[in-house]
Amino acid sequence: MRGPATRRLISLDARGELTTGHVRLVASCLAASERTVWRWLARARADGHSERQPRKAFTLTDDLLAHLALLGGNCARLHRELVAQERAGGSAAPSRRTLYRAVNRALTPGEKAGIRKGERARRRFDVHLRRPTDGEGHHRNAIWEGDHVEMPVKVDVDGHLRKPWVTWFIDCATDAVCGLAITPTYPNRASVLAALRASIMRDDRYGPFGGVPAAVRIDRGRDFLSTTVGAALGRFAVLVGELPGYHPHLKGRVEALNGAVQTMHCKSLPHYTGQATELNGAPIDPDAPALLFEDFVELLLDWVREWNVDLPKPALAGRTPLQAWQDDAWPVDDIPAKDLRLFMLEDDGRVRTITGDGISWRSRMYVGPWMTGKGNAGRKVRLRYMPHHDHEIEVFDAVTGRHLGPADLSDQASKQQVAAVLASRRTASKRVKQILKAAAKKRRVRYAAVTQAEPPRVLGALTSEEASAELQQAEQGERPLPVNPDLIPLRPPAAGWVLPRPPQQTPAPEQDDQS
Known part of the structure; x- marks a missing residue:
């Protein structure tokens, strides 16, 4: 407030109305001494500046900012290089504190994080607006958000530990999980269709939630943007909002659900990948039995019921999704289960x-x-x-x-036959991996460590006999196989075959005795 106050006092002084009482009053309101205010007035009369003039300070040029980015945001190293340039006869280098203050003035915390670790680190400092509580998406089934999420839990799938994936849809107005589909491996468009069908159908598995939404928000995942999913939603006149990739804040409801299921549910399950570990990084209880896939599905469905029915949400004024859904009088469009299955x-x-x-x-x-x-x-x-x-x-x-x-x-194989075929495929794949690993081991080149600048020296000595044998073996592998027609004698031709006539031999010309 120095500038406006000083200009007011200057105007009073120009009319001859300025008194010590005016100066004392301004000083008390601005938490400054009376002498300081008189000094402001003297400077304003001298140079006409009523605002505080910035001090001349060291500033970062574009070249220094680019060099700082090249050094990964290491200000200490930049200062050492500036000092070295000064010793070599260059311009004077600022002190380390001066350089740090210049960097803090030139760059925001987000920009400094981006220079050090990239765009993902910079986005942690972004400010995102909250969606309005009224208007678009205020009533139930106005907007859904869908997403895939990998569960941080390893479960037993046919004797192998795998992390299952969940595909689900959440209603933005009530925070209700309308439906989901779980796959033992990475999901596909069939998983999206199964989750969409489970979300539209209203049964007792998830509560009274469901129906046909007016719009669905999804990211640019290839499964959600497939022709099959687009056609299934288009048949029900459902608008699809395609969000850009790597922008989770644009579908905050389902992203919050993804984080909630990990912190509230998955942490208590065995073989949770984010559990506490030993000093060397090994799990505390590596021999704990893993959940069967069907048991994991049952526990996840129980948690979804708890999320929908028992957990109050601050965004819903302390209500549960079930209470928010029942308080909403917006009509719900239902589709018969038979028609829904065929449309998917x-x-x-x-x-x-x-x-x-x-x-x-x-x-x-x-x-x-x-x-x-x-x-x-x-x-x-x-x-x-x-x-x-x-x-x-x-x-x-x-x-x-x-x-x-x-x-x-019609001729579907039994479970035992399918298991045997899969085991045979794994055995064949394992053998191929062993062969490729052995070939890579022979192809690997090792070099000697050096303590001074010199050309690299290859390690691994071979005798001349070993080298000749390996080269001869490689040459034989590239050489075509010899043809031996006498190895298996040919059968005589059939009686009805027409055989080619033997070529007529012409007599050799007589040689001249004089030649």
Whole structure:
């Protein structure tokens, strides 16, 4: 307030109305001495500046900022280099404190973090606005947010420890988890469709939440942006808001849910990946039995019920999602389960014919109980199916579009056969990895350590005999195999074959005796 106060006193002085009482009053209000205020007035009369003039200080140039970024934000090293330049006859170097003050004036905390560790570190200092509590997304089913999240827990999946993935949708107005789908490995578009179907259906698994949303917010994940998911949402006239990647604050509701399930639920489960460790980084109880996949799913569903029914949320004025949903009078659009299941399937796009063996799809035969006894052979049909669920398809009449029924894989292998095939594949993959590891070990080149600047020296001595043997073996591997037609004698030709005539031999010309 120095500037406005000084200008007011100058105007009083210009009219001859300035008194000591005015100066004393301004000094008491600005927490300054009366002598200081008189000094401000004297300086303003002398040079016309009523504001405080900044002191001449050392400032960072663009070149110094670029060099600081090159050094990874290391101000101490930058100061040492400036001192070295001064000793070599360059310009005077500032003190370390002066350099640090100049850096703090030129860069914000976020910019300094970005220079040290990159854009992800800089974004931690960003300020994000809260979404308004009224307007868009205020009522239930106005906007959903969907996401994939990897659970930080290793569970037993067919004898192997894997971290499952969860795909779920949350209602932004009530913070209710409308539905989810869990996969033992990385999810795909089928996981999104399963979670979407579970979210729209209203049953007792998650509470009364569900229905058709007006819009869905998702990031630019390839599974959410697939043609199948877009077509499934488009059939119900659901708007899809595609958010840019690596911007989690734009879908804060589901990101908060992702963090809550890790801190509130996963930390208490065995084989939690973020648990406390020993001094060497080893887990405290590495032999603890892991949860079976089905047990993990059951515990997660229980936590979702607790989240929806029992946990009050500060954003909901202390209400639970269930109470917020019941207090909302906005109408809910429901879809019959049969229609919803069919709308979530992919269209094959081809017309096929039912034969005596069933329906051929992807070089496999599918049959259904509705095909037998009704003369369906020769009927033209079209197929719909869930992505990656090739054990079952849905069959529709190609002319009327009427749903005829499901068809299952006719010669589906048993669980024991599938397990044996997977074990055989793992054994073959393990053998290939061992061969590649041995080849990489032979290909590895080791160099001697040096204590001074000199060319690198290769380690690993070979005798001349070993080198010759290895080169000869490599040459034999590149040489084509010899052809030996006499190894297996040919059979005589059949009686009806026409054999080629032998070439006629022309007599050699007589040589001249004089030649």
